[in-house]
Amino acid sequence: MPFDPNNIMQDRITDIGPPKYDKSFPPFIKQNYGKWKYHEILEPGVLVHVSETGAEVFTVRVGTCRLVSVDLVRDVCDIADKYCSGYVRWTTRNNIEFMLADKAKLQPLIADLRSRGNWFPIGGTGASITNIVHTQGWVHCHTPAIDASGVVKAVMDELFEYFGSMKLPAQVRIALACCLNMCGAVHCSDIAILGVHRKPPFVEADRVEKVCEIPLVIAACPLAAIKPKKVGDHKAVEINEKRCMFCGNCYTMCPALPIADQDGDGIALWVGGKVSNSRTAPTFSKLAVPYIPNEPPRWPTTVNDIKKIVEAYASGGRRYERISEWIERIGWERFFERTGLEFRHEHIDDYRLAMTTWRTTTQFKF
Amino acid sequence: MALKHKTPMLDELEKGPWPSFVSDIKRVAARKPMCEDLLGQLELSYEQKEGHWKHGGIVGVFGYGGGVIGRYSDRPDLFPNVAHFHTMRVNQPASKFYTTAMLRQLCDLWEKRGSGLLNLHGSTGDAVLLGTTTDQLEPIFYELTHDMGMDLGGSGSNLRTPSGCVGRARCEWSCLDTQDIIYDCTMKYQDELHRPAFPYKYKFKCSGCPNDCVAAIARSDCAIIGTWRDKIRIDQDAVRAYVGGELVTNGGAHGTDKRVLDIQAEVINLCPTKCMEFDGKNLKIWDEDCTRCMHCINVMPRALRPGTDVGATILCGAKAPILEGAQLASVVIPFIKMEPPYEEFHEFVEKLWDWWMENGKNRERSGELIQRLGLNSLLQACDLTPDPRMIKTPRYNPYIFYDPADVPGGWEHDPVAFRKRHQA
Secondary structure, X not given: OOOOOOOOOOOOOOOOOOOOHHHHOOHHHHHOOOOEEEEEEEEOOEEEEEEOOOOEEEEEEEEOOOEEEHHHHHHHHHHHHHHOOOEEEEOOOOEEEEEEOOHHHHHHHHHHHHOOOOOOOEOOOOOOEOOOEOXXXXXXXXXXXXXXXXXXXXXXXXXXXXXXXXXXXXXXXXXXXXXOOOOOOOOOOOEEEEEEOOOOOOOOHHHHHHHOOHHHHHHHOOOOOEEEEEEXXXXXXXXXXXXXXXXXXXXXXXXXXXXXXXXXOEEEEEEOOEOOOOOOOOEOOEEEEEEEEOOOOOOHHHHHHHHHHHHHHHHHOOOOOOHHHHHHHHOHHHHHHHHOOOOOHHHOOOOOOHHHHOOOOOOOOO | OOOOOOOHHHHHHHOOOOOOHHHHHHHHHOOOHHHHHHHHHHHHHHHHOOOOEOOOOOOOOOOOOOOEEOOEEOOOOOOHHHOEOOEEEEOOOHHHEEEHHHHHHHHHHHHHHOOOEEEEOOOOOOEEEEOXXXXXXXXXXXXXXXXXXXXXXXXXXXXXXOEEOOHHHOOOOOOOOHHHHHXXXXXXXXXXXXXXXXXXXXXXXXXXXXOXXXXXXXXXOEEEEEEXXXXXXXXXHHHXXXXXXXXXXXXXXXXOOOOOOOHXXXXXXXXXXXXXXXXXXXXXXXXXXXXXXOHHHHHOOXXXXXXXXXXXXXEEOOEOOOOOOOEOOEEEEEEEOOOOOOHHHHHHHHHHHHHHHHXXXXXXXXXXXXXHHOHHHHHHHOOOOOOHXXXXXXXXXXXXXXXXXXXXXXOOOOHHHHHHHOOO
């Protein structure tokens, strides 16, 4: 029965969930499921996994934009149909993996991908800078301080040589979130690009009572900076601006408290986060640059500061050291020296648990 | 063909070696007025350095309280084709394996009923369809469920779409059937995924080993991370082959040439617990001291493998900063087998949810509740026994909340008897 707009409950199907995973496993994945013995990266972006049965699967990893069109997805399908028996997968970092069992098709697949202009760069394996995970930005979000896709494009253009090579001390995971909500949860990345506000929200007193639940707005402020206030005939709120830490949570609860501002908004950079348990424990990213203005369309200062961090790490890091481990070894005083980034008052924490970040030893470097 | 709006700033993003989302949108914009106006509005944002989407908007499909996010332009006067530009989250197949038939069907549906633009994938894992109008929501849902066997993902105060790493499908290190675990909790909790009943969002993520490729420990309320309790499997011949320069170290991650592995410097000295020794012939691992960090296995994948008594460590409470600050997840179950039908895991999750729904405030993540009421409160609610594996260090403040049940006579004093012993 086709869809009937006048009777949407007819034959309604709900709660079926996604298709079961093994329906879209290629046959060679199904046959070797749980039997993988080891893997090797054959060249940047190209992997082989070897099964206990002796079977091999070859993977070619390519970077893409997270924001893609149906045209691009159809191109991916054409490639997967031609070389990969009609199967393909995406990684959690917006890369596409073309997998095949027939080694004879590997070089033709690579040649085909390379023949398609810059749509399908091959890389993102091992000690590289792989694709940036990111949020929506100005393309589709309602609370952003920055764009996402444009910043990512500008940064990846500059770091492109590191995507298709494996010459860094270890992998560098970059992530971008366009506001403190951090849909992308960038807080444990080697380098995090974060959209920030610097002006407290303003109160549209005549709109607050119409579009907001005032008690929820008041409760939304983590620093209790919002109080009820009558303005003329309107029930509204007032904001103690000195307390504001620009989280934007009140705007999430109340559209009559706009916080976005072309002069206030911009980017903060964070470094040295990690989620893997390898060698050292997972850890948060720490502040490297408190504020860089929005500079569309190519954000040159942001790109340049990231490049400084990457190059200082590339020349100073030891093999296997993630950025966090490199900084831990050389110390923060050396980090700021070697990157040339300015150390400012914003770097010294003054929020909750701030004391746990202050130096309580005489051990430091001159 | 010239597009409706001039986009000189966005055109700058067509240059350079990385793929350009602007070029991609432009080729669809030639036939899709929605994409034309999207580019126009984005250019305006680039000029003004501010976003142009209105705040929120409640839209959805009948019977669901999530999966659709309303989005409206704040300049419909300039960009009428994106006046309504809603998002639909489509629950991805576990680990994002697709057949091209599925993808083509999804493209055809989205070409016909939406903008033709997608996020592959949203941060939580969904295949995100970007930009459609309210009247298209029900027909899209009908075609997804009837023709494609697909369903919407989570949004709002729901269970969010669970996601996992590639797992045993194509990784030798996975200690878990990550796809099956993700599929199980997605299917068992369909009601929670589609109908908001929680104080706020709730996320499951599953990684097959402590390398944690989906960042479960940083971004899920409940992280299921594969581990093992027995010994690292060693192939001593392969160890010697690495040391002898016959194999490519680290699976080629630092270069694909064979080279001599300095096992002392690159493996043994970097082991966080110093539980290994190499005598020139054999590698000895004191497994009782190993904390399973994965470094040695990462460096010598052909010589070392995780053990065979596998299961998961469950860590709870990770989240991004809003509201009480970013949190990493904390260990609450050091080891659980995680085998179908996963009853022990379900029982734990449901006890945790009951505790959170009973005590959580509006928009309080489970991790914030753990912080507010304490890890002990969670352990009690879930009938879990305190274990040193749950902490980095015991408390160093003396402010202990002793339980009156453990004190003879409880908290009652006998003032008369006290004053008989002590003059005031």
